[in-house]
Amino acid sequence: MKLTDKIALITGGTSGIGLAAAELFRREGAKVVVVGTDGNRLKAAETMLGDDGFAIAADLRRPAEIDRIIAAVRQRYGRIDILYANAGLGRAAPLEAVTEEQLDEQFDLNFKGLFFTIQKAVPLMGKSGSIVLTTSFLNAKGTPGLSILSATKAAVRSLARTLGAELAPRGIRVNAVSPGPISTPFAGKMGLSEQALKNFAEGVERQVPLQRFGEADEVARAALFLASDDSAYVTGTEIVVDGGLSQF
Numbered sequence: 001m002k003l004t005d006k007i008a009l010i011t012g013g014t015s016g017i018g019l020a021a022a023e024l025f026r027r028e029g030a031k032v033v034v035v036g037t038d039g040n041r042l043k044a045a046e047t048m049l050g051d052d053g054f055a056i057a058a059d060l061r062r063p064a065e066i067d068r069i070i071a072a073v074r075q076r077y078g079r080i081d082i083l084y085a086n087a088g089l090g091r092a093a094p095l096e097a098v099t100e101e102q103l104d105e106q107f108d109l110n111f112k113g114l115f116f117t118i119q120k121a122v123p124l125m126g127k128s129g130s131i132v133l134t135t136s137f138l139n140a141k142g143t144p145g146l147s148i149l150s151a152t153k154a155a156v157r158s159l160a161r162t163l164g165a166e167l168a169p170r171g172i173r174v175n176a177v178s179p180g181p182i183s184t185p186f187a188g189k190m191g192l193s194e195q196a197l198k199n200f201a202e203g204v205e206r207q208v209p210l211q212r213f214g215e216a217d218e219v220a221r222a223a224l225f226l227a228s229d230d231s232a233y234v235t236g237t238e239i240v241v242d243g244g245l246s247q248f
């Protein structure tokens with residue numbers, strides 16, 4: 001058990017990678033609080049957690065809602081040991097088609113929401129706290145149609161370094177996990193046509209050196225390493241979980 005008695009807050013913990021992490025962190029002994037927006041997914045996550053945590057609805061694009069999450073965690077557990085800031089969304093569009101609304105939506109959740117989640121969680125974190133950020137292999141790779149999503153993820157990669165430097169004197173570590181193409185509902189929400197999604201899936205099998213999509217649990221295991229004391233001397237860095245896509 002790597003997280004015995006730890007308190008973990010996981011945003012986007014109701015689906016995909018965050019849900020896999022919530023299940024894994026719970027099995028490793030943590031109490032887990034998950035955040036999402038969809039009522040049914042929140043209920044299912046709460047059932048899965050049982051007495052080992054709870055689920056809370058909040059739109060992380062609104063900083064006032066983040067205050068409410070932090071107040072709920074403070075009231076129930078009094079502290080946060082692990083913050084996995086993972087919630088995110090992507091919209092695909094070529095340069096000419098990107099709208100102001102799309103740009104705001106992605107930056108508001110992927111960067112602004114994540115930033116204020118960290119800002120508001122840190123006062124509840126003591127020495128040996130661990131913050132894990134979900135970025136993406138896109139932070140280092142140019143992919144047509146994904147300019148805004150990729151920029152949000154590059155900004156998050158940058159935060160692991162700057163906030164890692166700021167929080168190191170307090171003993172709080174900040175690291176990132178960068179998933180490649182992972183089997184979750186994420187791609188299905190990007191606004192791609194069925195044909196484009198099919199092409200994407202075929203492209204993954206051709207281009208990823210390990211020739212398949214990754215599983216959410218394979219990303220959660222990297223997050224577990226960064227969340228736990230196994231990585232006690234690791235901060236500011238990133239673990240890329242992409243089947244080799246961005247490396248070869």
Ligand SMILES: NC(=O)c1ccc[n+]([C@@H]2O[C@H](COP(=O)([O-])OP(=O)(O)OC[C@H]3O[C@@H](n4cnc5c(N)ncnc54)[C@H](OP(=O)(O)O)[C@@H]3O)[C@@H](O)[C@H]2O)c1
Nearest residue numbers: 012014015016017036037038059060088136181182184186
């Ligand atoms: N899957 C991939 O291929 C891939 C690759 C690289 C990076 N990533 C990153 O991995 C992270 C997790 O994605 P995933 O693949 O697990 O996707 P997912 O299954 O779609 O999960 C997204 C999570 O974010 C939550 N969320 C969305 N909008 C929110 C909002 N406004 N406020 C609060 N929570 C919100 C969702 O909750 P509701 O459903 O309840 O709204 C859900 O729990 C994202 O940051 C994504 O960018 C994914």
